[in-house]
């Protein structure tokens with residue numbers, strides 16, 4: 001999936017959880033959204049024209065890296081665990097819908113789908129994510 005698709009669906013899942021969480025303050029809410037958005041794109045840090053050590057859709061696209069990120073988030077501040085896990089797992093869910101798929105229990109269990117990255121179907125899916133995000137934002141007011 002494209003970066004923009006990961007960002008939109010990261011924000012969408014943050015919006016969904018925003019309806020269930022009462023934040024202490026606006027900075028807490030902004031931090032929540034920021035961590036979800038960041039962790040929603042973080043797994044693709046393994047993608048580069050100049051690959052050095054990491055295989056794209058390798059360990060960074062597994063539950064192991066999600067759990068590691070959750071542990072690091074917990075050590076920094078327990079408040080960060082939920083948004084870090086939400087963003088990461090949304091990323092894994094989206095990439096698992098593509099033919100390349102992801103190995104959830106790296107190096108085992110590849111989960112894959114039929115939604116091609118960069119295809120018209122992905123952009124239609126992205127548009128649906130934008131629509132749902134806008135609708136949920138309006139609903140929240």
Ligand SMILES: [Zn+2]
Nearest residue numbers: 043044061095
């Ligand atoms: Zn990815």
